[in-house]
Amino acid sequence: MEPEVLSSILRGGTILPGDKRMTAAPRDPSWDPDQYDRFEAERDRAALDLLVRLPPDLEPRTVHDLGCGTGRHAALLKRRWPGAEVRGLDRDPAMLDACRSRPEGVIWEQGDVADWSPDRPVDLIFANASLHWAPDHAALFPRLARRLSRGGVLAVQMPIQAGTRHHQVVAEVAADGPWAGRLARLARVPRPLLTAEAYHDLLSPTCGEVDLWSTTYLHEIHGPDPVLEWLKGAGLRPHLAALADDPRLTRDFLSRLGAALSDAFPARAGGAALLPFPRLFLVARRG
Numbered sequence: 204m205e206p207e208v209l210s211s212i213l214r215g216g217t218i219l220p221g222d223k224r225m226t227a228a229p230r231d232p233s234w235d236p237d238q239y240d241r242f243e244a245e246r247d248r249a250a251l252d253l254l255v256r257l258p259p260d261l262e263p264r265t266v267h268d269l270g271c272g273t274g275r276h277a278a279l280l281k282r283r284w285p286g287a288e289v290r291g292l293d294r295d296p297a298m299l300d301a302c303r304s305r306p307e308g309v310i311w312e313q314g315d316v317a318d319w320s321p322d323r324p325v326d327l328i329f330a331n332a333s334l335h336w337a338p339d340h341a342a343l344f345p346r347l348a349r350r351l352s353r354g355g356v357l358a359v360q361m362p363i364q365a366g367t368r369h370h371q372v373v374a375e376v377a378a379d380g381p382w383a384g385r386l387a388r389l390a391r392v393p394r395p396l397l398t399a400e401a402y403h404d405l406l407s408p409t410c411g412e413v414d415l416w417s418t419t420y421l422h423e424i425h426g427p428d429p430v431l432e433w434l435k436g437a438g439l440r441p442h443l444a445a446l447a448d449d450p451r452l453t454r455d456f457l458s459r460l461g462a463a464l465s466d467a468f469p470a471r472a473g474g475a476a477l478l479p480f481p482r483l484f485l486v487a488r489r490g
């Protein structure tokens with residue numbers, strides 16, 4: 204995306220229909236920046252929908268992108284506010300390597316959101332598609348809110364897995380095959396996502412304004428085994444980590460899962476699959 208386009212969006216510029224612009228964790232899974240960015244336009248869309256909801260009068264001096272991944276949004280935020288100190292935090296070395304090739308002057312840091320402790324109040328905490336990998340949201344979210352300066356903003360987007368068809372298919376295949384023993388542990392990991400009402404009540408004592416909404420995207424995704432390839436970029440990282448030392452088992456698991464996902468998400472007219480993907484958003488401002 205061109206910097207001028209982003210600046211216009213962040214300043215409240217109009218997004219036209221059909222515009223491409225609109226577009227507790229198990230053991231740490233490692234990330235593959237190339238696989239994650241295969242569906243860059245679709246994954247970016249939620250981040251941009253979050254960015255446009257930032258208060259138009261926000262002029263941050265300090266910005267932290269928590270779980271910054273390949274650094275795209277931290278870089279965009281730095282271009283939008285070049286005078287701000289913008290930091291991107293991630294715990295994955297491969298993701299941070301991808302960040303470091305960016306020219307924008309963001310400060311990249313390796314670390315865990317759970318231990319994140321900025322040395323001064325922060326004007327904007329941005330976390331797109333990352334906090335659902337961190338446990339204990341009942342403690343984490345109030346802690347993040349307390350890190351905000353007065354008037355500071357916490358902006359978060361997280362996928363909602365519960366009840367989705369793709370999540371159900373993954374769980375069924377994971378429980379039925381020679382890999383089941385290794386993957387059973389993943390089914391027992393508590394899902395950190397709380398209800399929208401719970402986030403409201405956790406943030407309200409610190410933040411006077413809490414704007415919450417959810418959207419189900421219907422991503423039209425292309426290529427062979429598109430839903431499997433999508434999930435390999437993020438949601439399947441723990442499964443792939445659990446099977447990593449057995450390439451044959453990994454291959455068999457992916458082959459069975461690919462077939463089950465193709466049945467569940469058959470190619471539509473034109474050949475693409477439609478993947479319904481619900482996401483929860485919140486923008487909270489400290490009073």
Ligand SMILES: C[S@@+](CC[C@H](N)C(=O)[O-])C[C@H]1O[C@@H](n2cnc3c(N)ncnc32)[C@H](O)[C@@H]1O
Nearest residue numbers: 270271272293294295298315316331332333336
């Ligand atoms: C799905 S990616 C999203 C990346 C980026 N925010 C984006 O929207 O493109 C999730 C990222 O969160 C990072 N992550 C997950 N848990 C984390 C934690 N506890 N502390 C720091 N980073 C974490 C992962 O390493 C990964 O890069």
